Amino acid sequence: MVKVAIAGVGNCASSLVQGIEYYKNAREDQFVPGLMHVNFGGYHIRDIRFVAAFDVDANKVGKDLSEAIFVPPNCTAKFSDVPELGVEVMKGPVLDGLGKYLKPVISTDPTQKPVEISEVLEETGADVLLNYLPVGSYEATRYYAQEAIKAGVGFINNIPEFIVSDRKWAKKFEDANLPCAGDDIKSQVGATILHRTLTKLLIDRGVKLEESYQLNVGGNCDFLNMLEEERLSSKRVSKTDAVSSQIPYEVPLRIGPSDYVPFLKDTKVCYIHMLGKKFGDIPLTIDLKLSVEDSPNSAGVVIDAIRAVKLALDRDIGGPLIGVSAYFFKHPPIQMPDAEAKQAVEEFIVGRRER
């Protein structure tokens, strides 16, 4: 069994919790879209159990996790009923979790006192803590990461704050002999992987890339929060590095969240433009649109990442998981081409690679 705690019961947590229920009876030989394996190093999807959840939204705190995931402003697709899980959402410290656009839509109750996160993690026997806080939660992310270390729990950083890819924080996890994976979860097929793959294709085919942009719009709380440009610097770095790491020279790039369109709800629309030169200096242009339901897009990837961190715990491996982070996250400690990163994860699963 893999005991999981969640910080931030938003849309991504909703898709994850629903997904575990939806696929709990998957056969080992079944193809599940978005997962590497139904049986990942000995762990089935149903082996993931939620033991704790933290949020600050007064409408979610005190509710069972199965209910809180469907409370507005969460707005992602419901694809599975979830039975009562016996996990009450507890109040976490707000710190810098709520930016100026989220404060008006997420009400906090000052009479609800935050719990001691590390104590809850210890009491519930959590193996792994998932960070699903809003973009720009600099202090709050570091707080939860430190609480994970204090409680002796592995850490998965799904958001664009640099923990696993930061030397100082990586060392803290190494010193505590606790595994961590991150940073900033890569969706199954999202803007990043599509842009990265097209970039690699053009580079491999000898096209001189001259400029590229990736504009993204959506109508969920993530996009509302990301209207605040000051909270976005690490998001832009993370998304831009994921593409620029594929290009051996400097190219003008503009990549990141671009606007909030409320009626889109959890639909995310991405426009990618690429301009290059091919043989004879003849221009080549790619302009494409991708439309996805945002939150389920990364839930399968997180199910695999959780089981990878649990394997590392079982094997007494601490510190950043290099291959796992490179395959599942946008801003890992070491970027690798996706095919190589996938191979590294397969080798990690069977124990041929340490991390």
Ligand SMILES: NC(=O)c1ccc[n+]([C@@H]2O[C@H](COP(=O)([O-])OP(=O)(O)OC[C@H]3O[C@@H](n4cnc5c(N)ncnc54)[C@H](O)[C@@H]3O)[C@@H](O)[C@H]2O)c1
């Ligand atoms: N959708 C994807 O595929 C994807 C990909 C990469 C990264 N992410 C990142 O994952 C994160 C979560 O995304 P989401 O769509 O679920 O966001 P969301 O806004 O729906 O959920 C965030 C939740 O965190 C809670 N919160 C705020 N401050 C908190 C605190 N201090 N302690 C505990 N909870 C707190 C909010 O009340 C809310 O319930 C975002 O940072 C997003 O950018 C998502």
